Amino acid sequence: MTIDTFIDIHPKRIVTVAEVDNTLSKIGNYEREMKCEAGVVLVQNRQLGGSYEIVSKEEAIDGINNPRTCEWYVKFYPHSYFKKLRDILNGRR
Numbered sequence: 001m002t003i004d005t006f007i008d009i010h011p012k013r014i015v016t017v018a019e020v021d022n023t024l025s026k027i028g029n030y031e032r033e034m035k036c037e038a039g040v041v042l043v044q045n046r047q048l049g050g051s052y053e054i055v056s057k058e059e060a061i062d063g064i065n066n067p068r069t070c071e072w073y074v075k076f077y078p079h080s081y082f083k084k085l086r087d088i089l090n091g092r093r
Contacts, residue, residue, distance in 0.1 A: 003033050007040050007052035011077045011085075020086045027079050030054045039078040045071045 004026055014020050023040065030038045036056040041063065043051050047070070055063070055073075063073030 005054040017089045041076045042074040
């Protein structure tokens, strides 16, 4: 099974329940397949710019603490961040 690990919106720019539910669904699929705690990391690439990818918490911490030459992790948004965001967005209804 192929897992979609890319998020097309900055986590701080999510404004609808549908956007956060889509992200939570992708994180949940990743966690089930990889059997780990996951979240979204901002990946900065020297040539391609930034992107948002789902990775394990351990991989994110390692990537933030040990940056690579051409690509490095900048910020990690854990699964709990998106759950809290969904609660906030549901409270606006």
